[in-house]
Amino acid sequence: MIFEAEMYCACAKTAELDGTDPVQLVGAGLWVGVLSRGVCRLQGCEVPGRSGDVLLGAGPLALVPESDCHLLAVRLTGYCADAYLLRLGAPRWADGASCPGAAELVAQLQTADSAAMAYALLCAIAKADETARPLPPLVSEAVTAIRQNYMALYGVEELSEQLGVTKSHLVRTFKQALGVPPGKYLTTVRIEAVKTLLLTDEHNLEMIAGLTGFSGANYLCRVFKREVGVSPAAWRAAAAPPPAVPKLPPRSEEMFV
Template identity: 60%
Template sequence: MIFDWNRCCAVAEVRELSGDSAVTLPGPGLWAGILSSGRCQAEGTGGYDAAGASGDLLLCGGAVTLSPIEDCHLLAVRLTGLAADAFAANLDRPRFADGALCPGAAELLARLCDAHPADTAEQSQRAYALLCELSHADEAIRRLSPLVAEAVAAIRDNYIGLYGVEELSRQLGVSKCHLVRTFSAEMGVSPGKYLTATRIEAAKLLLLEREYSLDMIAALCGFSSANYLCRVFRRETGQSPAAWRDSNAPGPSVRLPNRSNEIYL
């Protein structure tokens, strides 16, 4: 064998935290997870801890204990191998990072967890792709102002029923112009584009479930119709939803968390 992907990065374990019971994730390796709903606290060796909320990414080198602050759902994988060990070595404590910095991480995590325990070169390549995506999750990269942080949270929590930026600005008690200017300056995209991207990522995860029709996906992701979903999806990805599903679905269905208060990135 010329190159062994498993030595570089491999999925060693998949764990899920759901509800209000604490769970300990053992080491060694790198734990990477997505907190899709609720809030929880992560405690690592040495007494270091961090708190995360819906939409945050968990990163921890070695064992970590997760204690829900409220009912929550977290899906996590333990990665091993040379690349994963190098990543974990730079984590002196558990941390939750802004999931907006790594928009593809949730999808990669879902696909890795769904395919486990298949130990293939393809899975290891996906695990390495996840590491590359998580390299943007430095919590020091972006510190959001209270207004933008509130806007991001509102979009994540209400993307299904949110009509647009005007409604969002009214909810936040600011003018549309001020919200667009401030949000764009801090996030690099307008709130309207961020809302669309959030809906597209939600649609991608639902497309991995063969049982969902386009009409149902459109309704669950805040699009007015299946036709509108198709137009926006093609504009944003260059593919129709059906073509994207055929080229990305890994086989068996991806298990999705409860839709109550959840977030897709």
């Protein structure tokens, strides 16, 4: 097969939360969940999700219901899902009104394994991260600074100096708004950038480390394995496209004996 749609977007797993028992969503890729009932807390995130909200983020995600809840979730994988995660950053709840078709698509993917449907869901949530609850000005500035300069940013202390606040104040405010400290958010953005560069064979690990803010290939490998669960080489091998199918010659060039 010359083109495999699953390379770009596919539904790798489905999950359901129904009741009050905590659930953990694990596995590489983008988790998309629709909360249709109740109030649910995303561990590490200050603001809980409410009925109608959309869950977005990379696993592992720990969900702790505050009331009787129902949530359907799917895990999307592939190049397009990775690109979305790179922009998304930290896991979050988003306003479901921004993607009214998401609930139906998530429900359909519970019973149908369709790459086209998975891609349609990704398109449906394309702007969901932009309609998430407004961030405090300091956190918004920090997120912008991290996304624009993750390759050269030394760390949280340098970031706090750039923003004119103390490191402790930045960490506290950032974690209250996004559920993770700025250092963790910076690492997440860097890892997703690494994944994007690993999708081609143009750069070796030492070059990728330099382009994404890591001090060297060895340190990159340690952090990548800790965050993703596999080495960069293993992730690259799993994400590599299948070998191209040799092109057949025109019939006029065939030789007959």
